[in-house]
Amino acid sequence: MNLSSPExxxxxxxxxxxxxxxxxPTANTFQVDLRGLVDLLSHHLYSSxxxxxxxxxxxxxxxxxxRLAHDPSAPMNIRLTATGDAVVMEDTGxxxxxxxxHTLLATIGxxxxxxxxxxxxxxxxxxxxxxxLACFVVARQIRVVSRSARKPDEPPVEWLASDDGSYxxxxxxxxxxxxPGTTVRLEPRPGAQEWTDPGRVAxxxxxxGSLLPHDVTFTGPDAIDRPLxxxxxxxxxxxxxxxxxxxxxxxxxxxxxxxTPLDSIDLDLPVAGVRGVGYVLPAxxxxxxxxxxxxxxxxxxxxxxxxxxxxxWAFFVRVVLDTDTLRPTASRENxxxxxxxxxxxxxxxxxxxxxxxxLAAGDPDRLATFLTVHHLGVKSMARHDAELFALMLxxxxxxxxxxxxxxxxxxxxxxxxxxxxxxxxxRQVSPIAAAHGLGVVNGGYTYDADLIALLPQIRDDxxxxxxxxxxxxxxxxxxxPHLELALAAFLATARTRLDPLACDVALRAFQPxxxxxxxxxxxEARHERDRAAAEESADNLWSDILGALRxxxxxxxxxxxxNNPLVRRIASITDAELAGTAVxxxxxxxxxxxxxxxxxxxxxxxxxxxxGLLEWATHPITAQAVTSEEGDK
Numbered sequence: 001m002n003l004s005s006p007e008x009x010x011x012x013x014x015x016x017x018x019x020x021x022x023x024x025p026t027a028n029t030f031q032v033d034l035r036g037l038v039d040l041l042s043h044h045l046y047s048s049x050x051x052x053x054x055x056x057x058x059x060x061x062x063x064x065x066x067r068l069a070h071d072p073s074a075p076m077n078i079r080l081t082a083t084g085d086a087v088v089m090e091d092t093g094x095x096x097x098x099x100x101x102h103t104l105l106a107t108i109g110x111x112x113x114x115x116x117x118x119x120x121x122x123x124x125x126x127x128x129x130x131x132x133l134a135c136f137v138v139a140r141q142i143r144v145v146s147r148s149a150r151k152p153d154e155p156p157v158e159w160l161a162s163d164d165g166s167y168x169x170x171x172x173x174x175x176x177x178x179x180p181g182t183t184v185r186l187e188p189r190p191g192a193q194e195w196t197d198p199g200r201v202a203x204x205x206x207x208x209g210s211l212l213p214h215d216v217t218f219t220g221p222d223a224i225d226r227p228l229x230x231x232x233x234x235x236x237x238x239x240x241x242x243x244x245x246x247x248x249x250x251x252x253x254x255x256x257x258x259x260t261p262l263d264s265i266d267l268d269l270p271v272a273g274v275r276g277v278g279y280v281l282p283a284x285x286x287x288x289x290x291x292x293x294x295x296x297x298x299x300x301x302x303x304x305x306x307x308x309x310x311x312x313w314a315f316f317v318r319v320v321l322d323t324d325t326l327r328p329t330a331s332r333e334n335x336x337x338x339x340x341x342x343x344x345x346x347x348x349x350x351x352x353x354x355x356x357x358x359l360a361a362g363d364p365d366r367l368a369t370f371l372t373v374h375h376l377g378v379k380s381m382a383r384h385d386a387e388l389f390a391l392m393l394x395x396x397x398x399x400x401x402x403x404x405x406x407x408x409x410x411x412x413x414x415x416x417x418x419x420x421x422x423x424x425x426x427r428q429v430s431p432i433a434a435a436h437g438l439g440v441v442n443g444g445y446t447y448d449a450d451l452i453a454l455l456p457q458i459r460d461d462x463x464x465x466x467x468x469x470x471x472x473x474x475x476x477x478x479x480x481p482h483l484e485l486a487l488a489a490f491l492a493t494a495r496t497r498l499d500p501l502a503c504d505v506a507l508r509a510f511q512p513x514x515x516x517x518x519x520x521x522x523x524e525a526r527h528e529r530d531r532a533a534a535e536e537s538a539d540n541l542w543s544d545i546l547g548a549l550r551x552x553x554x555x556x557x558x559x560x561x562x563n564n565p566l567v568r569r570i571a572s573i574t575d576a577e578l579a580g581t582a583v584x585x586x587x588x589x590x591x592x593x594x595x596x597x598x599x600x601x602x603x604x605x606x607x608x609x610x611x612g613l614l615e616w617a618t619h620p621i622t623a624q625a626v627t628s629e630e631g632d633k
Contacts, residue, residue: 049195051333052135053204056080056089056184057216058300059132063093063182064214067149070094074149074180080228081219082201085187092181095148098157101169132184136163138195139186145172149180163189202226211299211322233322235266235277253279256294257318262370265355267321272347276321284373287315287380295335296322303334308341311349313380316373319348353381353388360391371395379447382454389451390458396451399426399442401434407441407455411462414439418467419452428520428594429472435511436475440467473520476508479562490571494560494583501601503556503587509563516564519590521556558587578616584609 060078067074074092081088096104135142140163147156156177161167177183188196195201198220206228209216216228234252239245249264261279268275293306299322309319326344327336335341356378359367371378375396382389382396394408402410411417416439420426423444433440443449455462478484484491484507494505503519510518560567570586573579588606591598598606 049137049192050204052138052186052195053080053201054208054300055132055134056087056186057205057209057212059184060089060091060093060182060216061209061212061214061300063091063095066094067092067180070149076214077181078214078216079219079225080201080205080216082196082198083221084193084196084198087186087188087196087201089184090181092179094150095180095182096144096146096157097148097151097154098169098171100148101144101146101157101159135184135186136189138188138192139163140189141187143185143187144182145177146182147177147180152180202228208301209299210301211296213299233275235275235320249277249279252277252320253318256320262373263366265317265352267319267348267351269344269347269351272323272344273325274321274323274344274348276319278317278319278348278352280370280374281316281318282373284376285315287312287376289315291315291318293319293321295319295326297326297328298322298324302328305333306335308335308337309345309348310352311345313377314349314352316377317352353385356381356388357391360395364395368395371397376446379451383447383450386454386457389454393458398448399445401430401438401440407451410439410441411455411459415461415463417441417452417455417462417464419443419449419464420467421449424594424596425467428518429467431512431515432472432476432510432518433467438467438475473506473508473557473559476510476559479507479509483562487571490573490579493576493579494558497580497583498558498587501556501587501605503558505583506557506559507562508559510559510561511563513561513563513565515593516561516567517586517590518559518561519556519587519594519596520559558583558590560586581609581612581616585613 057078057080064074064076064078068076077090077092079090081090132142132144142159142161144159145156146159148154155171155174158170158172158176159167160169186196202218202220205216205218209228210230211233212229213231214229217225218228219225234248237245237248239248246264250260253259253261253264257279259279259282262282263280265278265280267278290307291310292304293309294304295302295306295309306319309321310317323344326341327338328334329336356367359370371392378388378392379396382392394406396406397404398407398410400410402413418433418438419441420429421443423442426440426442426444430440430442441448441452443452452464455464487507491505491507498505560571562568567586570579570582573582584605588602588609591602
């Protein structure tokens, strides 16, 4: 697509066999509305007008690289100047001839780096052929003066383009550009002055070009030259001690990401074409939080928002790296997600695993500090890596009936490991299990059940089994038959009171004695309760559908502890109404102890039981007060 007017060729007409004249197809070229193109670039391809600075740097660095390939002794000078009225980029690169100016600067999609004009394409930054035109995002006019190093006898050439799509090309006297190279001058568009402000230009150039392979200087209105490049990268610099290097990396992380890292991970992967550093977050973060990694492509900042660079489980790491193998998107603001990126992502994941292994072997204190914050990420990794799981076993914390301990410590005390799949089930059974010597692990948290299932693969002396409410009840001691028979009337009253709540009542003797009642249900019972509650509040259509789904799942169970003195006193109450109210109170207390969410029916029962007990507690006092008053009279 050319910016200039198209040329059409119209071949002579040819006669058809029957004598009629038939015209041949005519060759035409597409027209480009540059204003529309600039709008497309600024609003749909590029995220911000700031990318024009990157395109200027990219063209200058590529030009110098091309000249060095042609003449290794050539000077390597790149200077960016901003005065407020204009932005000027000067380089001593390979330059362009008049023909190349027409071919490369005025044709969208044409790039010397892609089309084979240069021999060392892998050394170039740009490959899409829209770089210089992207400067129209902020420029009203672009003036390019260039002299070719390949044909130094040819005069310099000027390319002058406006944002209305027109351009002119002319040759200049030799003294206009005595040495090979290129000068690009941008005059800002109205409303774009904030992007050409000298302070903003210097900031953007330093951000984009700090790791470029050639030195770049910036000159502002004060005419003072300031270096923009800071090579070598902080991870490649020599430091007197490991501590000094760690401090330098921590300072770099603070400047780039705004936090002091918990630790740093060297990411030196020559085979993958990657060199950089990973910083471990100092605080826990959600696995769903989108990471923002900083990626340089051959020294030029590509993006500071890369979110597809690491495996999902490595959400606790932020990366800064330079690569010469990964492919950028057309906007050059992110990485193209292809097979190469997938291979690099896997290689970076392996390196993070190796870092963990190194900590476990040589620095357990730092590993313990790391796991205190990021155990969730390590558990995610260990699910798919039994070797890593075995390595981390002495440090990974789990919630158990013995408290919060590592699995390694827990299995030494409990070779038979019981686990629950939900937090609610664990809260129900853990006090009772602990009192009866059962070792229970809470598998209700993220990844924990998967890791517990891996235990037999790495520890031959360990067996695992799932523990639910029914299994716990089986471990509780039954009450002597004659005692239970004597309490038959009380148990019948209790079952009648709790039957509307889909809850049965059982009598057992268990430890600890301080627990008067235990509320037990399994997942099937909870599902049936939820279904029944939804059926009550549904309209006729959904009520019929939910009714058809009614199952024969076991009901919830309130287990009364016969060892508890309060339960025995309640069981001896002869007043059926008072005994029923007391049972309802025990049910509510057991629900609260299990930290179960209360349904509307449960809340209503608690209120009714509380008020009922107050009524019974105050009734004798009220009666006594009335009798006393009558006696006084």
